[in-house]
Amino acid sequence: KQEVTQIPAALSVPEGENLVLNCSFTDSAIYNLQWFRQDPGKGLTSLLLIQSSQREQTSGRLNASLDKSSGRSTLYIAASQPGDSATYLCAVTYGNNRLAFGKGNQVVVIP
Amino acid sequence: NAGVTQTPKFQVLKTGQSMTLQCAQDMNHEYMSWYRQDPGMGLRLIHYSVGAGITDQGEVPNGYNVSRSTTEDFPLRLLSAAPSQTSVYFCASSYSATGQQETQYFGPGTRLLVL
Numbered sequence: 043k044q045e046v047t048q049i050p051a052a053l054s055v056p057e058g059e060n061l062v063l064n065c066s067f068t069d070s071a072i073y074n075l076q077w078f079r080q081d082p083g084k085g086l087t088s089l090l091l092i093q094s095s096q097r098e099q100t101s102g103r104l105n106a107s108l109d110k111s112s113g114r115s116t117l118y119i120a121a122s123q124p125g126d127s128a129t130y131l132c133a134v135t136y137g138n139n140r141l142a143f144g145k146g147n148q149v150v151v152i153p
Numbered sequence: 154n155a156g157v158t159q160t161p162k163f164q165v166l167k168t169g170q171s172m173t174l175q176c177a178q179d180m181n182h183e184y185m186s187w188y189r190q191d192p193g194m195g196l197r198l199i200h201y202s203v204g205a206g207i208t209d210q211g212e213v214p215n216g217y218n219v220s221r222s223t224t225e226d227f228p229l230r231l232l233s234a235a236p237s238q239t240s241v242y243f244c245a246s247s248y249s250a251t252g253q254q255e256t257q258y259f260g261p262g263t264r265l266l267v268l
Contacts, residue, residue: 076257085243086259131196133257138203139184139247140211141257145195 044069048132048144056152061119063147065132070110073139077106077117078131080146086131090117122151155179159244159260166234166267174229174263176244182258184247185227189213189240190262196243202227234267241265 045068055061065075074093078086092099092108092115099106103120119126129148133141160175178185186201198211202221216238218230227246231238244260 078259085261088256088258091256133196135257138201138209139249139257140186140198140201141188141196141245142198143188143196145193 044072044134044136044142046132046134046142046144048130048147050147051145052148052150054150054152055122057122057124059122061117061122061126061149061151063117063119063130063132063149065115065117065144067113067115067134067142069136070113071136072110073135075106075108075115076133076135076141077104077115078133080129080131082129089130122149124151124153127151157244157246157258157260159242159263161263162261163264164266166231166265168234168236168267170234172231172234174231174242174244174265176227176229176260177225178227178244178246178258179225180246180248180258181224182246182248183224184249185221186211186245187217187219187227187229188243188245190243191240199229199242231265234265236267239265239267 047066049064076091077089090099090106105118108115129146131146132144157178187199188196190196200219202208242263245257247257248255
């Protein structure tokens with residue numbers, strides 16, 4: 043069974059610092075890995091998708107890396123802003139487009 | 154495009170009642186799935202579908218039924234609600250082309266409270 047772990051569960055950083063969120067998974071037989079953002083009481087918004095053949099993906103201040111062989115991904119958010127405060131979810135896609143999720147990194151950016 | 158829509162947004166049920174959570178997408182996606190999100194448990198897969206007429210169980214299927222008669226709709230039925238089914242339910246859809254799995258799109262969620 044695919045297990046996805048996110049560390050740390052919660053973190054607070056001062057505005058302007060870079061954020062580093064970690065995700066690990068137990069089975070390297072994945073199609074891709076997605077990072078989502080979830081605001082309190084809201085749905086999930088896809089931030090980045092990395093195909094299993096890729097090593098990283100970038101969008102604006104966000105950069106995500108994938109090391110499939112070691113079962114790890116890292117999401118970097120440069121120059122954090124208070125608007126980045128949210129929960130970030132890592133999910134891997136396996137057979138039939140099913141997702142296995144981590145429990146999330148709850149981020150607070152302090153002004 | 155409306156994307157993935159879910160109704161209702163919020164529902165209160167009594168134990169033993171039944172209800173259907175609606176999910177629809179207008180992106181002609183083949184794959185649709187239902188997840189529940191509980192504090193401390195993350196999101197867990199309930200049921201999924203790879204196309205009209207084809208469904209299968211996920212990680213936590215007990216107490217739920219699904220069917221997929223059209224590409225657009227994927228309703229989730231609670232047969233006899235229990236307090237353990239109090240949760241936030243998310244529907245998702247995605248498209249798969251040339252073997253690559255594409256971005257998953259999520260609906261806004263349905264908050265269910267079972268008393």
